Amino acid sequence: MRVCIYARVDSPDQDLLDMQIKALREHTMLNGHTVTSVVSVLGTSGNTNQQKSLQTVLEMARENVFDAVFAANPSRLSRDTFTYIEFLEELKAHGKTICYPSVVDDMSEVIPIFMELVREVGL
Numbered sequence: 696m697r698v699c700i701y702a703r704v705d706s707p708d709q710d711l712l713d714m715q716i717k718a719l720r721e722h723t724m725l726n727g728h729t730v731t732s733v734v735s736v737l738g739t740s741g742n743t744n745q746q747k748s749l750q751t752v753l754e755m756a757r758e759n760v761f762d763a764v765f766a767a768n769p770s771r772l773s774r775d776t777f778t779y780i781e782f783l784e785e786l787k788a789h790g791k792t793i794c795y796p797s798v799v800d801d802m803s804e805v806i807p808i809f810m811e812l813v814r815e816v817g818l
Contacts, residue, residue, distance in 0.1 A: 707738035
């Protein structure tokens with residue numbers, strides 16, 4: 696599987712960001728996948744740089760650069776629920792999945808259940 700690594704830290708600590716990328720890269724390679732791209736954001740939470748980085752990932756999804764996005768956990772993508780859901784929906788529309796190796800090995804079965812719940816409650 697071709698993987699886009701997405702890493703984000705809220706602090707300006709480059710070492711933390713590098714450790715997150717390293718852990719995701721190691722997990723990817725240990726499981727026989729190939730890292731095709733790395734998108735990272737340093738020291739931001741919910742700002743323009745984070746939004747630009749998510750748009751970059753979506754552009755790569757449209758261009759079929761990867762099959763899955765690996766992130767440390769859901770909050771690394773966005774702490775805003777609506778932004779997170781929109782991002783997941785667009786990834787899904789392009790046939791891509793997202794995995795959180797530190798949470799479980801593959802969220803592909805959990806995400807559709809979560810999305811259905813969100814639709815049911817009208818978020």
